[in-house]
Amino acid sequence: MRHYGIANPPDEKGRVTHTAVPRLYAEMVAQGRRLRLAGYEIxxxxxxxxxxxxxxxxxxxxxxxxxxxxxxxxx
Known part of the structure; x- marks a missing residue:
């Protein structure tokens, strides 16, 4: 499993936020579909x-x- 966001540079307090990347999410759900079609339960x-x-x-x-x-x- 992977997160579908990328880390942003730390802010002035050192906190790291993330930005969603739709392409990564699309890859993740496409892999889920391939696994389901192959007979796996997810x-x-x-x-x-x-x-x-x-x-x-x-x-x-x-x-x-x-x-x-x-x-x-x-x-």
């Missing part, structure tokens, strides 16, 4: 979801549901 997570409180529980629940969907035993 599940995307935002970094905030994973690092915020409850991130581990979110992943645990997701994989439990995913395994149940495909009728695989859970641990």
């Amino acid at each position: 599940y995307r997570f935002g970094g905030w979801e994973l690092t915020a409180p409850g991130g581990k529980q979110l992943l645990d629940a997701f994989f439990t549901d995913l395994l149940a969907r495909h009728e695989k035993p859970t641990l």
Whole structure:
């Protein structure tokens, strides 16, 4: 996975912002389409979801549901 923005130079306080680059986003979603056509399932997570409180529980629940969907035993 990659971010579809480029870093701007740091401001006077050293903060770095990013500018969206539509071309990079278009490449990312085109790759997603190719993977889906090849039979892959794609599940995307935002970094905030994973690092915020409850991130581990979110992943645990997701994989439990995913395994149940495909009728695989859970641990």
